[in-house]
Amino acid sequence: MNDSSGARPTRKAAGADDATPQPTAAARLLTEAARLGIDCIFTNLGSDHPAFIEAFNAIEANGGAMPRIVVCPHEMTALSAAHGHAMKSRRPQMVLVHVDVGTQNLGSSIHNAARGRVPAVIVAGLSPVTVSGERTGARTEFIHYTQDSTRQHEIGGQYMKWSYEVRAAEMVDQVLLRSVQIAATVPEGPVYLTGAREVWEEPAAAPAQSLAHWNAVAPAVIPAADVRELSDALWSSRKPLVITTYLGRQPRAAEVLAELSRRIGIAVCEVNPQYVNCPGDHEHHVGYRRNSLVDEADLILMLDVDVPWIVSKVAPRSDARLFHLDCDALKAGMGFWHFPAERTWQAGSLAVLEQLLALPTPAKEPGRAERVQWIAAAREKLALPDLPVPADDAINVQQLSEAISRLVNDKTVIVFESPTATERVLHTLRMSRPGSYYANGGSGLGWSINAAIGLKLADPQAEVVTLVGDGSYVFGVPSSTYWVAETYGAPQLTIIFNNGGWHAPKVSTLLVHPQGAAKTSDRYWITTSARARLADIAAAAAGAAAFRVSHASELDATLQQALLTVRGGRSAVVEVMTLPISRQVLGAAPA
Template identity: 25%
Template sequence: MTRHQPALEPPARLLVDLLRDEGVDRIFGNPGTTELPLIREVAAAGDLPYVLALQEHSAVSMADGYARGTGRPSFVSLHAAGGLANGVIGMLNALRSRTPMVVLACQQDQRHLAQGPMLTGDLVAMAAPVAHCAEQVHRAEDLPVVMRRAFRRARTAPSGPVFVSVPTDVLSVPARLALPPRSPLPELGAAPEAARAAQVLTAARRPAIVAGDLVGQSGADTELRELAEELGAAVYPQPMFDAVNADSEHPLTAWPLPPDNAAIHRVLAEHDIVFFAGATIRPHHFRPQSAVPEEVVLVQLDTDPAQIARNHPVEVGMVGAMRPTLAAITAEVRSRRTPETAAEAARRAARTGERLVAQRLAWREEARAAACAAPMRPTAAVQAVADALPESAVVVEEAVSSGPALWRALRVRRPGDYHHTVGGGLGWGIGAAVGLQLAHPTRPVAAVVGDGSAMFGVQGLWSAAAQRTPVVVVVLNNAEYRAVREPADPAEAAGYPGIDLVRPAVRWPLLARSLGLDAVRVRHTARIGPAIRDALNAGRPTVIEVPILGSAAEHRAAHTEAPGWVGV
């Protein structure tokens, strides 16, 4: 039997075929000259939309949101050293949030490198700290294998970004290449220590569960809820969580743990046994105190062996898939129940639920009662936002100082309803919302962002308009970097440089309209809801500026009416 040799073709053409085979249905990027071989093939193919960003951080952020929304690795194309440098912050966010994506940057032609051309650099070294792996393709013959490997690693737990550098000549010089088949990933099953974990947890008198992002990312919220109900355990979302890991309205769901070791210590000290279910503790500021009291017994489950007992000793450490492991633990707990232990767990659940529900409802009513004119109290503003959003909404949050209040106000009940990034690289929110809207074209998507965060990723507004995505962006404007001011001594912070965003004030409606969006500035808490509903009904990308309280100086300066502001 005669075996036919592959045709002599540009390797970029095979790359496009490989992307399709990996489930990629659009490319996020900002093009440059080194990407021309790929751009040429994408244009010829006609079935891979190119989602243009005006800055690479926005491109990576859009890809982050799209991967979250579709559940598939996204693909990003960056331009040489400069483009990669701009995209690194988005890759850091994706790495911390375990968002699967393949990032490709086209290196200068290898025949050109000895001359040190513009935009060249050690791309692999630049990307390595913010990617699970980073490598350069030196020969066209290696391109198919390296790209298959990249997508495979991006999907493998712990998932995240993978970087590939491809010189222009590798993509453009014709070669005879065949597309290797895609190999399935082995499935991670239930952890074998599930029975031991159940034994420890059933002995708890005051159990708690810290619900981590792996719960929401794997859709294991039902399994976690059933375990919590069997144990009568309070459920705390992990600090600075990225996903809905527990139904916000369930009686056993507490407020999230704060990103502060001393505060976490105080909360966990009320419990004797704590289960870290796919949770990661990343405190924001240094405290000498450990987050976990010495007397607390820990049980931990993760898909990444490196996370087990990383910072705190555990009684039982498990590596396994979230859903089957949680289900196995629950089944073991049920098999060990006696009438007495079952009755005690039910009483504990009732007491805990009554307290947590009352706390939740009281906070929301107090926030609603604080309705006022601009500048508004942050709690009143975020409660008005939460009350206006429909149950089907997807919420993207990047409001550093108002984010904790927003979570208390929101009713988010399913994985996928809420997104944040624990990576800490500002400017993610607007781009991520655009990516999520592309992934969920029939669901309303709202980004709630601080004014400081929004300016780091403001180019994403242009992409929202260019893609005609009906994203609603609520800018909570306190005219300062409040997250910097809050931990400081109040007497000293008044004189700190680099905190105030007062002069010149950013005129958000003017800025948004210049980029092709509708925009409005609201003057009263009571107008937030109608503004959001009007934007959702219009079906066009819209910015809603909400002036909120910062310091006294900013109230007078930043929230004074100025030409070009349109308010309601």
């Protein structure tokens, strides 16, 4: 750690050598972040960041270490990219934003990081409080009055694992260490730090901390007797079912679950998976449809999952045994939440699965043949029927999914955010390699195209393919996304599922009013302009290659050409025009 960077003290720490300038708090934060293994700082800078800009220069000039600075034109890109990076690296990344307005611009990406349980350290400035000019960093612009909010930390407070203000420069390294420790302890999540401009400018003389004293808390295991109880229950069941969403954040856990399922004979269902939780081609994988087999299984193990089924749609058998093993078993950050379980454990799922796998297999493997037969029948029953081939060489979601599957290789990483196409796409792709698939753990749209940047930076050899709905693409501020991807060498192939509007509100409406006026009139106020050319936004912002395809016969050739472009180091965006979801033309009078 280079302690001579970013120096411009306004006062000396007690006992400091007058000939040795001390680093500012901003510089100390940067060098400490590098020592902690933070790879990137995704940032949109403002008037509260002069100390950081000076520190960037001083550290570079002195050959010191700091994370890579990734400038993002919009904060949605910044935190979403940090989110994507952490999903792959499992290390918190840093996001540096501007006072209250920059924090507000993080928007739904804060929700996504919290619900996705990914570690992130968000650092925001505070307006300077001093006005006389005697302290470095005092107020110099009118916005230092208008941006001085009274409760800035409350903007996203309910989504943060911890919020804190750096009030003394010499404590900045310890505050950062505690931030990373909290963010990285399971269940992981974002933390929020603030500091006034004057504090970042102050000298931060303090002894270096031992990193060994600030480790994340190790995940728990469950007592041996409980492991035996769960194992016995699985072996004695006739129709056991595992339902999971985010087990695969640890790739090894997906492999262990696959082996345990094979050994005992357990059906595995992934619901809105955020990772590959079990290889999609596993012989006991029963698909991705929520509510599947819930009313048939005589044992359900909820395993790292938020919403295992929809209570209004299906219920477990009255005699079913229900168990819940989760890194976040109580979901304390959510409002009302409850799914019944006779035993609930908050523990490290990988460790517990390994405990189960380490137990000896009972003689004659009781009931396994019957369980495997049930799973085989369930797989056949749950297979998705083919969609009818559209007329006039049009494209449906199945055709698009099959074309995408022909692109997949051992380097492919799929980033997915097309909510209403989830079931069809996942059933078609059946991603099997742990670490080859990522999706948003929250519901803040616009995540995927930006998360792809972080995933590519964390895994430079990956061929990142982003599958995104037209609405999610627009919410992602693509003018920011592709500028960052081009600037920092993180090309992606983006495939836009353009069905002419936002399908999710239509689906929600029909779930509540299946035979209502909206269905009769085909008017949902969700359609978009037919003249919009979404891929051209990326071309204008950063020179990405833009494609548009409306005919199934041209789909494969277009996607292959786009992938070759990405392999050459340039992002490509393919806007695929699928069957429209409504005939309504916004702005026009009803027919």
